[in-house]
Amino acid sequence: MIRNTETSWGSIAKLMHWGIAALIIAQIVLGLVAVGWRLSPTKLNLFIWHKSLGILLLALIAARLLWRFANPTPRLPADSPGWERRAAHASHALLYICMFGLPVSGWIINSAANVPLRVFWLFPLPAITAPNKALAETMKLVHLGLIITLCVALAIHVAAALRHHFIKRTDILTRMLPGRATST
Ligand code: HEM
Numbered sequence: 001m002i003r004n005t006e007t008s009w010g011s012i013a014k015l016m017h018w019g020i021a022a023l024i025i026a027q028i029v030l031g032l033v034a035v036g037w038r039l040s041p042t043k044l045n046l047f048i049w050h051k052s053l054g055i056l057l058l059a060l061i062a063a064r065l066l067w068r069f070a071n072p073t074p075r076l077p078a079d080s081p082g083w084e085r086r087a088a089h090a091s092h093a094l095l096y097i098c099m100f101g102l103p104v105s106g107w108i109i110n111s112a113a114n115v116p117l118r119v120f121w122l123f124p125l126p127a128i129t130a131p132n133k134a135l136a137e138t139m140k141l142v143h144l145g146l147i148i149t150l151c152v153a154l155a156i157h158v159a160a161a162l163r164h165h166f167i168k169r170t171d172i173l174t175r176m177l178p179g180r181a182t183s184t
């Protein structure tokens with residue numbers, strides 16, 4: 001099944017969920033390695049990879065959100081309490097805010113620091129702000145704050161998925177896994 005139904009995630013949503021999850025984790029590692037590397041041509045290349053992958057992620061995340069709006073979202077189990085529904089909704093919204101905020105704040109850092117942006121050595125992207133040192137410094141803090149928020153939200157997200165699987169014994173986790181088409 002390509003599309004979502006009221007009870008299950010389709011293959012496109014699953015592919016985007018796990019593909020983007022893997023790329024975000026690689027991107028966090030790449031960002032930390034690039035920041036920690038000594039000043040050298042390798043550091044510059046690590047940053048070109050980081051910025052390019054970040055822009056690619058921005059496009060993938062936008063496509064994912066559009067796909068989500070164009071499809072039904074599978075329902076939570078009928079006996080889920082109201083707080084659990086609200087918590088699921090709020091944590092997914094927070095994950096999306098971080099997923100968009102990170103590449104956008106990164107692009108603003110780059111623009112405000114007046115550094116040219118080339119995506120995978122292929123094509124340039126324009127600056128989205130005028131050069132402004134103070135803005136670049138503020139956006140570095142925003143970028144870091146969003147990383148910390150994303151990591152906390154992700155820890156809650158994974159804990160909730162594992163709680164559903166091992167404690168509540170619902171199929172919330174298995175219905176997001178590849179190859180499982182149906183759900184109750
Ligand atoms: C989902 C996308 C992204 C994630 C998860 C991410 C993650 C990270 C991480 C973990 C760091 C190291 C921690 C820090 O010092 O802030 C970092 C730093 C940085 N990122 Fe990103 N990033 C993303 C997108 C981007 C994009 C699209 C750009 C630019 C076009 C960018 C530019 C930067 C810059 C310039 C730094 C160094 C900041 C500093 O010197 O403090 N990032 N990022």
Ligand code: HEM
Nearest residue numbers: 017021024025068074092095096154157158161172173176
């Ligand atoms: C960076 C990593 C991750 C991000 C950003 C992320 C984000 C999201 C978001 C936004 C949703 C809501 C549905 C959607 O719009 O696609 C979702 C659903 C889900 N995620 Fe993740 N996720 C990540 C990693 C993981 C991991 C590691 C697990 C497993 C332990 C997991 C398990 C699930 C499950 C089971 C659902 C389905 C919930 C339901 O059916 O109602 N996610 N994820």
